[in-house]
Amino acid sequence: MIDPNKIKLLATDAISLLQSLIRTPSFSKEESGTADILVSFFKKHNIDAHRYLNNVWAVNKYFDKSRPTLLLNSHHDTVKPNPQYTKDPFQPVMEEGKLYGLGSNDAGGPLVSLIAAFIYFYNAKDLPWNIVLAATAEEEISGKNGIEALLNEEEFLSTTGTLNNTFQNWSAIVGEPTQMELAVAEKGLLVLDCIAHGKAGHAAREEGVNAIYKAMDAIQWFRNHRFPKESETLGMVKMNVTSIITDNKAHNVVPVTCQFTVDIRVTDAYTHEEILDIITASIDCEVKPRSMRLRATAIPLHHPLVNAASEMGKGYYGSPTSSDKALIPFAALKMGPGDSARSHSADEYIYLREIEEGIEGYTRLIETTFKKVQ
Template structure:
């Protein structure tokens, strides 16, 4: 058993369902301290929802202004669902058919183990590298994400910490480790639209005002709107309704209001402010005035970020090719990640991890033959960046 596989199993065995950490960060911090990292807990949140955050930093020369590479990730996992649906206990690392099973095997405890062992190997060979190394870990990525990475990033910004490069260990690969990395993510913005009407008897519609009928033409236009054309890195911005709720439950009552939940996944071609204004303009064209005709609440959970090909992307591409022979694909597809927070304090952020086919599923797993290459890629990235900085 390799050190990476052993540490992966040790992490999977800890039932760190969000926001719990169950000692994962302590286990990792102990390994990092042995390498000379200074480890700091930046926990946040109320006692009943306490989030563990770890900031660990290594520098071989505190007087030098070395560029800094940050390994970022999360120790929390999503709930397992009914245990009876799993072939084996999700928190007992199990091997079957060349795969390691357990909650977090792919998302993302294998990545964390690979990052730690990569640093151990790199610093054993290069005890005084020309780069600094840091770890930013949280137990709040799978939850609300309000007391995790964003808190650490705000603190680093307050301190004036400079972050040059960041690798987030999200499972980005498709078939083989390294075949795809994320060099950006779309933004996410949700809206809760409440269209106001007048409740009444359905047999006397002239005495009522049906908010569903009022909203329908505007919704049709919004659904058919081309918000932008995307660009070389991002697909076009999309708008999707996620829920519509109206009515009293009786078939003979016109409701007094209808509530529509929707979400934008938007590219760098559009800003939240632009999208919000276009929605308001559409509603107004259909006779709905803000305040008297509707109310609208907005939640921006993340702005888009993009890392164009440069020092970090090239270092990762070269590491993947040297280790696997693959020409990795750059992609910005998928959901949001904590990269959206890190990008506010770090210009170059990419995500790279194992295949993601089983994440959040029953019988989550990772192929054992994908684990060592992942560790080796991370180590090669360290070597590439240190060579570039020397």
């Protein structure tokens, strides 16, 4: 049974930690200060924390390499503050049951709630699964020195018994603001830089081949095309042209090149390679993917975490946004306190009650899961 008094004490501690994190700027690639705070926090709780770059991680006291492992992961980097802030983004102000501050909702609230849940189980003996807590960097930019780097780091692999880097029998809860609903699937991200090539000429004499017009034909294709296969949990593949620029600034010269960027949210109905093949066969442009790393992901609906959550009465959905879930090479469930609609907004906040509810929800989910697998 979950101890409500212990949850309340952990919530008080978690809110204090979140206030410290808000006071400390932690833009992506600049998270050293918050990493220091997290290491000190674990030390205060007599937990041996490890650090690699700006990633901080710890394992439960009675870690046993022969057991399956549950990774609790969230990030401590933030975007830069929205210019429409009316409050100091680095001042953790409490008003009317809300805690304001940059990163309070995305993903400070989920992070400190996961840390509290980790502490709740830290000293427990004979857990059916190990628990690993990872507070990672560079999530907001899908950087390579965040969760991806940590999961390939030698000390992490050695300590957790995964030197062969296969992560067999690992599962994860990724902390993001989902109002504690279950995101069982998540769209991948494919960003394309497309270049339409024309031929220079004098605009008055209608010479050359206008690269803008070629780009317009391609953009019209992106606007109208519908991929026929639809994902059960993620729906349709979505494509949006988000920027356009030419090489030419003169009004009287037909532009030679026109470059535009396409943001594609990929479902599990297609691979990145299949999407790319369809596009290159359909438009008369040079197409360059920026990255093929952020794949669509889904946790099996029969997974113990999903079964446990269903037993708790929770529904599930497919998330249109990407997170570090895309970079975790094993089954991962995305959930956490807070609301995704508040992320990256001016005067970001999280309700104080959401943090306590997040801690209680995480601990109950873990306890229910462990009972089902024993």
